[in-house]
Amino acid sequence: MAYRQRLAAFFDNFEAMSKSTLASGAEDKKAALFEREFLPHLEALYNFALKLTLNADDAKDLLQETCLKAYRFIDSYKDGTNAKAWLFRIMKNGFINDYRKKSKQPGMVDYADVEYMQEGTQEAVYNLRPDMIRGKLGDEITNALDSLGVDFRTVIILCDLEGFKYEEMAEILEIPIGTVRSRLHRARTMLKEKLADYAAKMGYK
Amino acid sequence: MGKFIRWLGRTFGSKKKRCPEEQRCLELVRLMLDEESTPEDNAYVLNHIDKCYQCYDNYDIEKAIREAVKKKNRKAKIPHEVVNEIRNKINLA
Numbered sequence: 001m002a003y004r005q006r007l008a009a010f011f012d013n014f015e016a017m018s019k020s021t022l023a024s025g026a027e028d029k030k031a032a033l034f035e036r037e038f039l040p041h042l043e044a045l046y047n048f049a050l051k052l053t054l055n056a057d058d059a060k061d062l063l064q065e066t067c068l069k070a071y072r073f074i075d076s077y078k079d080g081t082n083a084k085a086w087l088f089r090i091m092k093n094g095f096i097n098d099y100r101k102k103s104k105q106p107g108m109v110d111y112a113d114v115e116y117m118q119e120g121t122q123e124a125v126y127n128l129r130p131d132m133i134r135g136k137l138g139d140e141i142t143n144a145l146d147s148l149g150v151d152f153r154t155v156i157i158l159c160d161l162e163g164f165k166y167e168e169m170a171e172i173l174e175i176p177i178g179t180v181r182s183r184l185h186r187a188r189t190m191l192k193e194k195l196a197d198y199a200a201k202m203g204y205k
Numbered sequence: 206m207g208k209f210i211r212w213l214g215r216t217f218g219s220k221k222k223r224c225p226e227e228q229r230c231l232e233l234v235r236l237m238l239d240e241e242s243t244p245e246d247n248a249y250v251l252n253h254i255d256k257c258y259q260c261y262d263n264y265d266i267e268k269a270i271r272e273a274v275k276k277k278n279r280k281a282k283i284p285h286e287v288v289n290e291i292r293n294k295i296n297l298a
C-alpha cells in the first residue's frame with residue numbers, strides 16, 4: 001500500500017477517534033438512547049421505506065437518512081414517548097421532500113392526484129365476492145396497493161401493516177384525525193375498486 | 206336466521222338496487238374493523254348486517270381485503286449489512 005494512502009487512513013482514523021473521545025459523555029448517552037429506543041423499530045422502518053419507495057436501494061438510503069436525522073435531532077425526542085411514531089414521521093417527511101423534488105422533474109406524474117375510476121368499475125365492485133379475494137387474488141393485492149398514490153398507500157400501510165391508531169397516524173402525517181379517517185376511507189375504496197377490476201378481468205368463476 | 210335472509214336477498218335480490226344505508230354502513234364497518242368505533246356504531250353495524258346481505262358482503266369483503274393485505278405484504282427482513290452500516294455511521298457521527 002502506498003505510504004500516502006496509509007497516512008491518510010491513519011489521519012481519518014485519528015480524527016474519528018479523537019472526535020468520539022472528546023465528546024464521549026454526551027455522545028455515549030445519545031448512542032445508548034438510540035440503541036434502546038430507536039433500533040427496535042429499525043425493521044418496521046425498513047419495511048415502511050420499502051413500501052414508500054418501492055425499491056430496495058432507495059429504501060436503504062431513506063432508512064439511513066432517517067436514522068441519521070433521528071440521531072441528530074435526538075434531543076428533541078422526549079424519552080418515553082412514542083418512538084415509533086416519531087421515527088415514522090421523520091421518514092415520511094424525508095420521503096416527501098425527496099419525492100417532491102423528483103415529481104417536479106418533467107415526465108413524473110403524481111398519480112395520487114388522479115382519481116381512479118374505470119368504465120364498469122362500479123359494476124365490478126358489486127360483483128366482487130369475498131372468496132375471490134381469499135382465493136384467486138394473490139400478487140394482485142400487492143400490485144393494487146403499490147399502485148395507489150403515495151398518500152393513499154401510506155395510510156393503509158400505517159393502519160393495516162403497522163397497526164397504528166388514527167391518533168398516531170395523525171401525528172405521523174401531521175394532519176387532523178378527521179383527515180386520516182376520510183383519507184383512509186377513500187384509500188380503501190380505491191383499493192377495492194382495483195381489486196374488483198382485476199377480478200373482473202380474470203373472470204368471476 | 207340472518208344467514209337465511211341474506212341468502213334470500215343474494216339469490217333473488219337485484220344487484221342494481223342498493224341498500225340506502227350502504228355508504229354509512231361501510232364507513233362504520235371500516236371504523237369497527239380499525240377498532241376506532243363507538244359501542245353504538247358497533248351495535249348499529251352488527252344489527253344491520255345481520256339483515257342486509259349487501260352490507261354483510263361489504264363487511265366480509267373488507268375483512269378479506271385486510272387479511273389479504275397483511276398476508277401478501279409480509280415483513281421483509283432487514284439485511285444485516287444495512288443495520289451494521291447504520292450502527293457504524295451513528296457511532297462516528
Ligand SMILES: [Zn+2]
Pocket residue numbers: 224225226227230253257258259260261
Ligand atoms: Zn345495508
